[in-house]
Structures are given as C-alpha cells and as structure tokens.
Amino acid sequence: MSILYEQMAESIENGMVSKVKELTQKALDEGCEPKEIISNGLLPGMNEVGILFKEGELFVPEVLVAAKAMSAGMELIKPLLKDGEVQSAGKCLFATVKGDLHDIGKKLVSMLMEGAGYEIIDLGVDIDPESIVEEVKKHKPDLVGMSAMLTTTMVAMKDTVEALKENGLYEKVKVMIGGAPVTGKYADEIGAYYSEDASAAVDLANQLIRAS
Known part of the structure; x- marks a missing residue:
C-alpha cells in the first residue's frame, strides 16, 4: 500500500x-x-x-x-470523514483586505497551509474589517491572515487589528500579514506578525500555534 x-x-x-x-x-x-x-x-x-x-x-x-x-x-x-477524525494543525481565516482585489499570494499561502494540515477559511478579496470581525466570531480561528498588494490598502490591516481589539477578539487570535508592500516594521507597528512569502507563512503559523 x-x-x-x-x-x-x-x-x-x-x-x-x-x-x-x-x-x-x-x-x-x-x-x-x-x-x-x-x-x-x-x-x-x-x-x-x-x-x-x-x-x-x-x-x-x-x-x-x-x-x-x-x-x-x-x-x-x-x-x-467523521467529525474530528483527522487532527487539524489549526484553523486559519484568510482575507485580502478592503480595496484590494489581488488573490494569488493569499491563495498560495492558503494552499500550502492546507497541505500542512490546517483548516482553511478563505473569505476572498476586498473584505472590510467588520466582515472579518464577524467571521472571526463565527468560526473562532486560531489565526487570521491578511494580504495586501497595494500600499494604499495596507491601512485596512491596521483598521482590522483595531476592530478585533474593540470586539475583544485580538487576544484570542494571532494575526499574520503579508504582501508586496508589507514589512516586518509595519507588522510590529499594528500588532501583527509578518511573513515574507508563502513558505515563511507556514513556518510562522507553526511557531504561533506552538506558542499559543
């Protein structure tokens, strides 16, 4: 076999x-x-x-x-499969932020993480902070991943982190961000974790899950 x-x-x-x-x-x-x-x-x-x-x-x-x-x-x-038959590495909710329609990077990260055993919830593109908050309440993920490919849409990442804090959810999830204009410095500023590419995102997710 x-x-x-x-x-x-x-x-x-x-x-x-x-x-x-x-x-x-x-x-x-x-x-x-x-x-x-x-x-x-x-x-x-x-x-x-x-x-x-x-x-x-x-x-x-x-x-x-x-x-x-x-x-x-x-x-x-x-x-x-019966519920709970396959042990998930963790549950991850992904979105490309409001105003941004780029999808490939997020899709790549989602697929590699699914391959690593994570349960993936992909909200799609152009997702506003309020919608992400509602989906976090609904699905209770371990991780929230956000992607932005435009400098002008990066601010939506900060807005989403603030919305998670206002709704008492920030301490319950780890927020990962990435995309061409995103930097580790920006992630630190808004209270998120940064990965430079899809492979690094899987490594980061594993670290965050182990530490939680």
Missing part, C-alpha cells in the same frame, strides 16, 4: 489532477481509511511541494496546480 501512497504524493508534486483522483479512489476501493490516505499520501505530497517551492525548484503556477491535484483527492475523502 505504501507504493500507492508514494504514487499519490508524486502525482501531487507533478500536478496530475486526474491521476491523484484515480489513485485516491483506488485506495478507497481497496479499503484504506480516509484519514490514512490524507496522512500518508495527500499531505506528504503537498508538504514536498512546499519544500520544493521554498528551495526555488517549483514556482507559483506549479504550486497552484499541485494544490488543485490535492484538492481533487480531498473532494473524494471529505464526505467520508
């Missing part, structure tokens, strides 16, 4: 969507437990993608295709 999982992981690395779906179904047909397929085939494949991306051997388009391949397998498995 390990060969099947190895093939699954390799297929994710190579972005072979239909092959991952086929191997996942084969594993299910052969009686493999859904959580074992995730732990031994899907997650290792996506984790390797994250490593290769960090080392500069894979690039954004390839990571996005790999994530699509992993999702194809997960779609078959999710309906078969």
Whole structure:
C-alpha cells in the first residue's frame, strides 16, 4: 500500500489532477481509511511541494496546480470523514483586505497551509474589517491572515487589528500579514506578525500555534 501512497504524493508534486483522483479512489476501493490516505499520501505530497517551492525548484503556477491535484483527492475523502477524525494543525481565516482585489499570494499561502494540515477559511478579496470581525466570531480561528498588494490598502490591516481589539477578539487570535508592500516594521507597528512569502507563512503559523 505504501507504493500507492508514494504514487499519490508524486502525482501531487507533478500536478496530475486526474491521476491523484484515480489513485485516491483506488485506495478507497481497496479499503484504506480516509484519514490514512490524507496522512500518508495527500499531505506528504503537498508538504514536498512546499519544500520544493521554498528551495526555488517549483514556482507559483506549479504550486497552484499541485494544490488543485490535492484538492481533487480531498473532494473524494471529505464526505467520508467523521467529525474530528483527522487532527487539524489549526484553523486559519484568510482575507485580502478592503480595496484590494489581488488573490494569488493569499491563495498560495492558503494552499500550502492546507497541505500542512490546517483548516482553511478563505473569505476572498476586498473584505472590510467588520466582515472579518464577524467571521472571526463565527468560526473562532486560531489565526487570521491578511494580504495586501497595494500600499494604499495596507491601512485596512491596521483598521482590522483595531476592530478585533474593540470586539475583544485580538487576544484570542494571532494575526499574520503579508504582501508586496508589507514589512516586518509595519507588522510590529499594528500588532501583527509578518511573513515574507508563502513558505515563511507556514513556518510562522507553526511557531504561533506552538506558542499559543
């Protein structure tokens, strides 16, 4: 069975969507437990993608295709999972802030973090502070990740942190920010944590979860 999982992981690395779906179904047909397929085939494949991306051997388009391949397998498995059967690394809520429509960076971080075992809630783009606050109340995430690709929209990150404080939520979550104009200095100023790229975001999330 390990060969099947190895093939699954390799297929994710190579972005072979239909092959991952086929191997996942084969594993299910052969009686493999859904959580074992995730732990031994899907997650290792996506984790390797994250490593290769960090080392500069894979690039954004390839990571996005790999994530699509992993999702194809997960779609078959999710309906078969019982609540709490697979241990989540943590729950993360993501949004591109108000006034900003850029999506790729946030999507990349979300996919790599999902590959690392995190439960992801992606609110999309152009999300105002009030909406983020409401979703935090609703989902109770461990982490809130915000992205901005424009200098003019960075202020919405500060506004969101302030809104979380006003609603008594800031102490209950860790706020991560990133994007082309964002810096570690700005993160410190507004009370957030900064990651320079998608791979660093996964490392940061792991650190924050361990420390909480």
